[in-house]
Amino acid sequence: MISKNKLLNLFTNTRKDTEQICSFLETEDYVVQPVVDVSPPKWHLGHTTWFFEEFVLKEFYKDYVLFDDHTAFVFNSYYESVGEKVVRTDRGNLSRPTVAWIYSYRKHVTDAMMKLFENTSNFSKKMLEVIEIGCHHEKQHQELLLTDIKYILGNNPLLPHYNLTFKENPIQKYETEWITVPAGIYEIGHDTDSFCYDNELGRHKVYLQDYEIANKLVTNKEYLEFIEAGGYKDVLLWHAEGWEWVNINNIKSPAYWHHIDGKWQQYTLQGLKDLKLEAPVTHISYFEAFAYSQWKEMRLPTEFEWEIAQKNFDWGSRWEWTESAYSPYPNYTKAPGALGEYNGKFMVNQKVLRGGSVATSKDHTRATYRNFFQTQLRWQFTGLRLAR
Template sequence: MIITDDLLTSFLKTRSDTEDICTPLQIEDYVVQPIVDVSPPKWHLGHTTWFFEEFILSEYVQGYKRFHSEYAYVFNSYYESVGKRVIRTNRGNLSRPTVKEVYEYRDYVTSHLQSFLEENQDLKVRKLVEVGIHHEKQHQELLLTDIKYILGNNPLFPEYNNTFIENPISEQICGYTWIDEGVYKIGYSEDGFCYDNEHGRHKVYLKKYAIANALVTNKEYLEFIEDKGYKNSLLWHAEAWDWIQNENIKTPLYWHKIEGDYYQYTLQGLKLLNFKAPVTHLSYYEAFAFSQWKGERLPTEFEWEAAQSFFKWGERWEWTESAYLPYPNYKKAPGALGEYNGKFMVNQKVLRGGSVATPQNHTRATYRNFFHPNLRWQFTGLRLAKDI
């Protein structure tokens, strides 16, 4: 848990950081929802505020008056046990409440929770606040990637922020590290914060394997494209092959071929493709097909965790070959917060690491992200593995 004296500071900084992400936006950017997976920035601002109001202020502050009686309906995401909500596809239809009103809502809830924390020392409440802080940090990452999708699908390819560096060049020497056969402990074991899906620390047996020191680069992935990787059905899962045919997928998301050169939309605008940067915005389907083309494979999440001390991670969420499933003796949290992770443990693949959009002090070696295999609007990449 965050040290008691630092909890309020962490809460206030997290609230401020979210709003800083929105500073470069124009008012028209706040409501756009191009696809179901992308939520409008205004909705993220409201939802992360509702979380604190719903699970802490309304439950533990005597006489607390909600800012608006309908905001629970507007800003609930997927918590079925809490009440009705606007369906996800309709978040972009919310021209009201206005952006101004949502910021007023944020100020109202932040102020009330600050006053409450200055007086309340209850450990249960403080643990809930810590969950809320990390929940908002998750949405900061989603907010950045959603903003990129919104602007990246604007025909003018507008710049979001000319200082945001999303293509760091890895200093890791290319090559492989061999990991010995043996039994390895998996899962969180320290005293700090983690999510419930990291609990159930257990042992796994791994055969000897090798894992790449560096992520696959744009240059390497371009070689796959130029070798007609997207046209070779033998490299793809059946449903993946259907997906690339139906969606006319030929490159990673945000790649554009213009007069013979490849460009990539970034948060700094449209730029020439940086060949040395790690490839990003890949689906699991594409990551798997590339690994097949290379004659190698993706690591399992257990192989990734066992080897993570040997390579630098955090530039891209890294697809693994593991299905998102509970660890042994996993137990969902009681009540509505039990809907946070457990109910999504089906039909999804695990990603490990973090990305350039992940807030500081949020991810760790045991952090388990998860998405459906066709999704690629996050900063997702891949690291290869191979057997003896």
């Protein structure tokens, strides 16, 4: 379990990091919500603040005074047991509260949290755990902030840059090799006393058949070959639902790709750039990852195959689609109360992704981390690794 001093450092650094991400924005950028999956940056700032107010200060700080009576209604996300909330699709309609108001709210809650640290000599185990979850919850929203900001600016017809120093397309400077894993019984799941989410717990054994997995992510160059070979037009490569998605939405390439004057370019957080052919492909859906693997006459790894092999390859620049449905591990137990809504209720109609991405906050991912998205989503930095 984390110590009080380490938790204080984690809390203060996490709060600063969130505001550093937003420091590159103009005021108008904070309010935009182009689609339901993207939340306005100011909402992220308020929601991560409300989490500490709702689950820490109201519970453990007896003299805490609410900043405003409406914060829960505006900034609750999906915690149904906490109370009424603004409909998710309406977050971008809130011109009020203002950005300045939200920064004042953040300061109010952060200051109260600092007083809690100063005035409480002995933190209970429960208090330590909830604050630690709150910090990692905010780190998740730091990643969402970056990907939502990219969607907001990347769908602006001017394609403005966010941050000229943000590097999102690292190159794996080595040849593809195949890692062989023999058949056998392997243990899966988190197995230390360091932080993890409840969906990683329930360490258990699985039997895996012989398989091979690539040491390298699929690159833009390799994915471009799929496009040029007519991959988006070949119905035999796609799930029925994926084929419907391709045709209804007129999908012809990964998100943020633009074919301009005969060459491929990609919108990045640095603005529009020539497509880096050797960089890992990103912003693809599960449907596209599956179709590509079919075209290569291979497949996606399961999350268990990925976890067992991950020590043998580099990971962390892209969230990697797996062939595993998001479901509970054996003996999975939800946390009591509203925090039990954090993971368990989403274990349906989603696929597991493993690894992390260039947008993932420092010290936030690990080999057992189970991210999860619906099959059509691709606004996150999602890519793929092949198995056979």
